[in-house]
Each structure stands twice: as structure tokens, then as C-alpha cells.
Amino acid sequence: MNIAIVASAGGNQRHRILAVARELGREHHVTIYTRRDNTEGKPKTRVAPGVTLEHIDVGPPKELAADEVAPFLNDVGHHLMERWSQDRPDVIHAHSWTYGLAAVAGAKGLSVPVTQTFHAVDATHIELERALGRRADAVIAGSGDEESALIRLGVPRGNIAVVPYGVDTERFQRRGAVATRGTRKRLLHVGPLTTDRGAHTIVRALQGLGDVELVIAGGPEPEDLDADRDARRLRALAEQLGVADRVTLLGQVRRAAVPKLMRSADSVVSVPREAVTGIVALEAMACGVPVIASAVGAHLDSIIDGVTGLLVPPDRPARTARLARELLWDPTLRTALGYAGADRARSRYSWERVSQELVRVYEATCA
Numbered sequence: 001m002n003i004a005i006v007a008s009a010g011g012n013q014r015h016r017i018l019a020v021a022r023e024l025g026r027e028h029h030v031t032i033y034t035r036r037d038n039t040e041g042k043p044k045t046r047v048a049p050g051v052t053l054e055h056i057d058v059g060p061p062k063e064l065a066a067d068e069v070a071p072f073l074n075d076v077g078h079h080l081m082e083r084w085s086q087d088r089p090d091v092i093h094a095h096s097w098t099y100g101l102a103a104v105a106g107a108k109g110l111s112v113p114v115t116q117t118f119h120a121v122d123a124t125h126i127e128l129e130r131a132l133g134r135r136a137d138a139v140i141a142g143s144g145d146e147e148s149a150l151i152r153l154g155v156p157r158g159n160i161a162v163v164p165y166g167v168d169t170e171r172f173q174r175r176g177a178v179a180t181r182g183t184r185k186r187l188l189h190v191g192p193l194t195t196d197r198g199a200h201t202i203v204r205a206l207q208g209l210g211d212v213e214l215v216i217a218g219g220p221e222p223e224d225l226d227a228d229r230d231a232r233r234l235r236a237l238a239e240q241l242g243v244a245d246r247v248t249l250l251g252q253v254r255r256a257a258v259p260k261l262m263r264s265a266d267s268v269v270s271v272p273r274e275a276v277t278g279i280v281a282l283e284a285m286a287c288g289v290p291v292i293a294s295a296v297g298a299h300l301d302s303i304i305d306g307v308t309g310l311l312v313p314p315d316r317p318a319r320t321a322r323l324a325r326e327l328l329w330d331p332t333l334r335t336a337l338g339y340a341g342a343d344r345a346r347s348r349y350s351w352e353r354v355s356q357e358l359v360r361v362y363e364a365t366c367a
Contacts (some may be wrong), residue, residue: 001028001362004089006080006099006106009034009055013095013119016277018047021356025050031089035076054083066098066122073102080106083239091115091362093140097125099356100132102359113137113365120276121149130154137365140358141340142277144296161361165277165298166354167286169346172259174288174338179257179264184213184246187329188265188289190280191272193219193230193249198271198294203234204317205269206243211323213246217261222251262287266334267327271316275299282349285309285341290334292323302349308341 003024007017021030025048034045036055045053056079059072076099084106093116094103100116107114116136118129133139133155141147142165150160188207189199199216206214216234225231231249238244253261262268268284271294275281278298281291285302291309293299303309310323327333347353 001359001366002088002090003028003030003362004084004092005030005032005095006092006102006103007032007034007095008099009037009053017095019168019351020166020355020358022048023351024358025102028359031087033080033083035069035072036061041268056080066096066125068107069098069147070322074105076102077105077108081108081110084110088112089364093117093358093362094136095119097122097132100136101128104132104135113362115140115361115365117142118146118150120146123154123296126153135330138361140361142158142322145297145300145306146276161357161364163354163357163361164301164349165279165282166351167279167282167345167349169350171256172262172283172286172345174263174342175319176263176287177260180259182213183265184211184284186265186267187212187214187324187328188262188268189214189216189270190253190262190268190283191218191270193228193234195230195233198269198273198314199234200237201315201317201320202272203238203243203247205321205324206238207241207248208318208321209328211246211329212324213248214243215248215250215261215265217250217258219251219255220248225249225251249364258283259287260270262289265289267292267324269320269324270294270299271314271320272296272310278302281309282345286345286349288342289336290327290337291341292320292327303341304344307313307337307345309337 024030032053039061047053055252058075092103094100095117105181114136115138115141130153139155139160141162147160147162191197220228238247262284267290269292270280275297281293284291294314295311305311312320
């Protein structure tokens with residue numbers, strides 16, 4: 001199968017798109033088309049066996065926000081139309097509303113099925129997304145929660161396929177190096193430091209957790225923490241609550257170091273108000289580390305409460321503390337959740353499984 005993926009080269013989804021493309025490239029020919037957002041690199045690059053990255057030289061060679069890309073989408077679509085008229089794909093997979101518009105323009109008159117992933121419904125472009133969702137041969141949602149949002153948007157239920165966001169089960173696994181730690185029980189937060197991402201909730205939960213430390217990985221580079229507003233607010237909150245001596249802010253951690261940091265924790269706590277991908281919880285599960293996660297978004301699919309992790313409503317520090325207390329002082333529960341979580345991550349969310357499910361969606365649109 002000749003698969004065309006149209007997506008941004010940057011952004012939070014770049015890693016996932018490349019990982020899935022590499023897996024698809026084992027048995028199919030995949031070309032990722034993206035607008036050039038830097039001055040480096042060749043027009044075409046073979047990024048993996050069966051996978052080619054093609055840059056489209058339209059607009060300034062720098063990262064642009066979605067609304068800044070919009071004026072160049074006609075030119076991107078025209079480039080794709082010329083390219084695909086010479087090398088017709090069997091199926092097109094567009095990511096985000098911007099590249100969805102470009103893909104639809106590029107596919108005009110070619111009778112090639114177009115599949116669409118939004119990643120999150122953008123309230124400022126609802127009409128565009130509704131039109132794209134109805135035009136697409138299939139809309140691929142990452143979770144049941146996202147599927148519900150698409151149905152509310154007006155996308156026909158029968159056009160939606162749920163294919164979960166995957167995790168690198170080769171890098172994130174039970175065995176491997178473990179970051180150094182002391183004798184205190186350790187909770188870990190990985191992600192941004194803004195109030196909506198949940199770190200503040202965990203700091204508040206520490207009040208009821210005795211001799212437990214909280215390690216926070218995310219935000220700016222370590223040397224910029226003192227100047228960062230969100231980091232200063234977290235530290236001020238910890239001081240106010242009398243738990244500052246048990247809170248460590250690491251700043252941004254290299255991706256390669258995240259698995260060993262996760263394996264050093266007694267529990268990873270991921271309690272954002274929204275969880276589009278739920279990737280932090282998935283990575284922790286794959287590492288065999290028990291997870292406490294907010295009962296929202298993709299967490300509702302990946303975590304079976306009490307079996308593969310523990311769910312808690314967001315912004316509930318007292319309830320989060322109670323669950324953490326039960327978990328931290330019950331080694332049998334930690335072990336059971338860790339093994340069950342790792343098994344679920346490996347069997348349901350590996351790149352291999354995700355790519356197989358995508359191929360089934362592609363094949364259905366081609367039938």
C-alpha cells in the first residue's frame with residue numbers, strides 16, 4: 001500500500017507520527033509530506049526503511065502556528081496535487097485541520113480516500129473541522145472521549161474509527177536503568193508546570209502523605225527554572241504548604257532519560273484536566289510503574305480503574321492523597337497494578353498494534 005501522510009513537521013504529535021510511519025514502513029511505502037519549517041535538510045529524506053520525508057517549500061522556513069500556516073495551504077495543496085498526479089497514493093492520512101484542508105485540495109479529482117485525525121477539537125475552527133470530518137472517508141479518533149467530541153461536532157458516527165495513541169514499548173519497559181533516589185517513597189509528575197496539567201494538585205496532596213517526595217520533570221530547561229513563572233508559583237505553593245523540602249523541580253528532562261526516571265518512582269501521578277493522548281500514563285504503565293491518573297480523556301480508555309491503574313477526578317488533592325497513601329503503603333497493590341499496566345500497554349498500545357489498526361482503517365476506505 002502506498003500511504004501519504006500530510007502533517008506538520010513540528011508540534012507534540014511529530015514523534016508519534018514518525019514512530020507510526022516507521023512501523024507502517026515495514027510492510028508498506030509511506031511518504032510524509034510536510035511544509036518546511038527550517039532551513040536545514042534535503043527536499044527528500046529517507047527516515048526509515050519504507051519511509052520518506054518530503055519537504056514542501058511554501059511560506060517562511062520556520063515553525064508557524066495553525067492560523068499562520070492557513071494563508072499557505074492553497075499552495076501546499078497545489079504542490080500535493082502535482083506530486084500525487086505523478087505518484088498516486090492509495091490512501092491519504094491528514095493530521096490537524098490545516099493539513100486536512102491541504103490534503104483535500106491535493107486529492108481533488110484523484111479518487112483517493114482521505115482519512116483525517118484532528119488530535120483535539122479546536123473550538124476556534126469548529127465549522128472547518130465539521131466540514132472536514134464530513135468530507136473525510138474516515139476520521140480517526142485517539143480515544144472514546146475524542147470520538148464523543150467528534151460526534152457532538154457533527155461527524156457521522158459510522159465514519160469514526162478509534163485508534164489509540166501508542167507508546168514506544170521498546171524504550172519504555174519494565175527492565176532497564178533506574179535513576180538514583182533516596183529512601184523516601186517517590187511520586188513523579190512528568191509534563192508542563194501549568195495549573196491545568198496537575199502538578200499543583202500533587203503538591204497539595206503531599207500535605208497528607210507524610211514522608212513522601214514529589215519529583216516534577218517538565219517545564220523550561222533546568223537553568224531557566226528560577227525565571228519561569230509557573231515554576232515560581234509551584235515553589236511558592238510548596239513553601240506555603242510546608243512541603244518544599246519534599247518537592248524537587250528538575251526542569252525539562254531529555255526524552256532518553258524519562259524511562260529510568262519513571263522506573264525510579266513508586267507511582268507516576270498524571271492528573272491533568274484534559275488528557276488528549278494520555279501518553280505520560282501510558283509510558284509509566286509500559287515501565288511497570290503504577291499510575292494514578294485523572295479520569296478524563298484517553299485515560300478512561302487506557303486505565304481500568306483498580307486493575308491497570310487508579311483513576312481520580314482532576315483537581316482533587318485530598319482524594320489524590322488518599323489513593324497515593326493506599327498505593328504507596330501496599331506493595332502488593334503496587335506490584336499488581338504495575339504488571340497489569342505493563343501488559344496492557346504492550347498488548348494494546350504498542351506501535352505495532354497501532355499501525356495494524358491504522359492499516360485496517362485504510363483498507364476499509366479503499367474497499
